[in-house]
Structure formats: C-alpha cells, structure tokens
C-alpha cells in the first residue's frame with residue numbers, strides 16, 4: 001500500500017482523510033497520500049479567490065480547522081468582513097473570518113502573479129504541512145451553479161445562483177431544477193491528477209457529497225477514464241447513513257439528480273466497476289447492512305462498519321475498514 005489517492009470535497013472528505021493518515025501511519029508508514037479536491041465550490045468574492053474545499057482539507061489536515069464548524073479557522077474574528085458589509089459589498093451571509101482572509105489574500109496574490117491554482121495550493125501547504133499532496137481537480141476555474149425553481153429575494157425562478165449562495169444563504173431549502181457546472185467541459189485535470197489515479201494502489205471515494213463534490217471531480221475530462229483504467233482498487237464510503245445525509249444537504253443534491261438518499265442507491269449510482277461503473281468495493285454503515293445482498297448482486301463487494309465520523313478514532317477505524325475491504 002504505497003500510493004493512496006482520495007477524491008475529496010470538503011468536511012466529509014477532510015475528516016475521513018485525517019483518519020486515513022492516522023491508520024496508514026501505523027500499517028503503512030511509507031505510504032504517500034494524494035488528495036484530489038473539488039473546486040466547483042470556488043468563487044470570486046471581494047476580489048479574492050475563495051476555495052472552500054481546498055481550504056477545508058488543508059486546514060483539517062494541517063491542524064488549523066475550526067473543528068465544530070468543519071470549515072474556517074478557530075478563534076476567528078470578523079472585523080474585516082464587517083467593514084466590507086459596512087460598504088454594502090460582499091456577502092453578509094458568508095463568513096470570511098479575518099484569519100481565513102489571509103489565506104484568500106495570499107492565494108489571490110499568487111494567482112494574480114501567474115501561479116496556477118496547483119502552485120498556489122502547494123505554496124499554502126508549505127505552511128500547513130497537511131501530510132498529503134493536495135491537488136485541485138483542475139487549474140481552470142470551475143463553478144457549480146444551481147437553477148432556482150422559485151422566486152426568492154431578488155432572484156426569480158430560472159435564475160442561476162452560485163452553489164455557495166444556495167448552500168449557505170438558503171441552506172439548500174430553495175427548490176432547484178438542476179446544477180450547472182460552469183467551465184467543467186473545458187477544464188483539464190490539474191498536473192498529477194490523472195497519474196495520481198492511474199498509478200495508485202488504492203483510490204478512495206470518501207463520504208463527501210456524491211453530487212457536487214465527488215461528482216464534480218468525476219466530471220473533469222479524463223477522470224472517469226483514469227478510474228476505469230487504474231490498476232488500483234477503487235473503494236467508496238457511503239455519505240448516507242440510515243437514509244439520511246451525514247452532513248450537509250446531500251439528500252437534496254441526490255434528489256435533484258434523481259438518486260434516492262440511501263447507501264444502496266448511492267453505491268449503484270457510482271456503479272460496479274465490473275459493470276461499467278467505478279467501484280470495486282463500497283463501505284456502508286451498520287444500520288444499512290440490509291443493503292449488502294443487493295450490492296453484492298450488483299457486483300459491488302461491500303461491507304458494513306460504523307461510519308459516523310465522530311472523532312479521530314472513529315475515522316481511523318473507518319479507514320481500517322476501507323483497507324480491509326481491498
């Protein structure tokens with residue numbers, strides 16, 4: 001088990017990877033982990049390039065995360081964003097803490113001076129030392145937008161708003177008709193991304209949002225082909241426990257693309273590798289064990305284990321269960 005690659009979104013993927021690193025430190029100390037991160041949540045705000053999932057993984061693995069929130073920094077203040085709001089600028093409902101702002105300022109400075117997102121990410125990681133190679137899925141900008149199905153505030157049905165406005169301002173409670181991932185078709189996998197998949201010994205789809213996080217990475221041209229071609233075993237971890245999304249509003253996202261919110265449906269959505277899909281194996285929570293026969297019947301080698309990511313021992317045990325599957 002020398003090379004492990006994780007395709008991660010934000011909080012769920014970051015917490016799982018922290019457990020994976022803890023487990024590998026014991027069973028495979030010389031393993032190298034690459035995390036390919038969703039950049040579809042990224043946006044320009046206050047003239048700064050915000051990369052929520054890259055920062056969440058970097059802070060979580062680098063020891064700088066606000067543990068309760070799962071994003072941003074602990075012991076934050078919001079003096080600068082209050083001043084921006086006083087000018088009537090920015091997104092008053094989107095917290096850009098003073099410490100977090102420094103990350104966006106440094107990244108934007110690097111981008112404006114010719115760095116790619118990969119290079120800027122590598123630079124930021126020199127400080128945080130996440131213990132993994134952190135790769136954006138693409139160096140081209142990709143932004144997930146949602147199409148509103150109803151009027152709200154100054155938006156009307158049919159308008160597209162950025163995913164983060166839907167997710168944070170409206171808590172995904174405003175009906176949408178679908179997602180649009182701007183820039184995705186023209187995007188190119190960032191340097192090292194496809195090789196990190198094809199040359200891995202193990203690829204993990206962690207319990208991130210299967211639609212807007214893992215799904216976005218899978219839609220980058222070449223990624224699915226790399227997953228189909230890789231010599232690695234591809235193992236997924238269900239983000240749905242007992243018919244409910246572990247985190248965030250993944251159930252709303254799944255419903256929007258016509259996938260039921262349960263561990264079996266998401267496993268079938270990713271599909272069995274022996275049947276044109278992506279998964280060699282699928283880890284579900286013990287409460288969903290009744291789905292095991294159907295998953296096996298679909299050609300997906302599966303097992304049940306506790307999947308609540310309550311703390312580091314829990315995520316470490318999850319990682320052990322993933323490795324035991326292959």
Ligand code: FO1
Nearest residue numbers: 010011041051052055071072093094095168
């Ligand atoms: N999530 C929230 O629910 N409220 C916020 O105000 C918020 C601000 C924020 C700022 C920087 C950042 O990197 C992430 C932030 N997030 C916030 C989390 C973000 O919406 C999620 O991490 C992902 O975009 C979805 O997984």
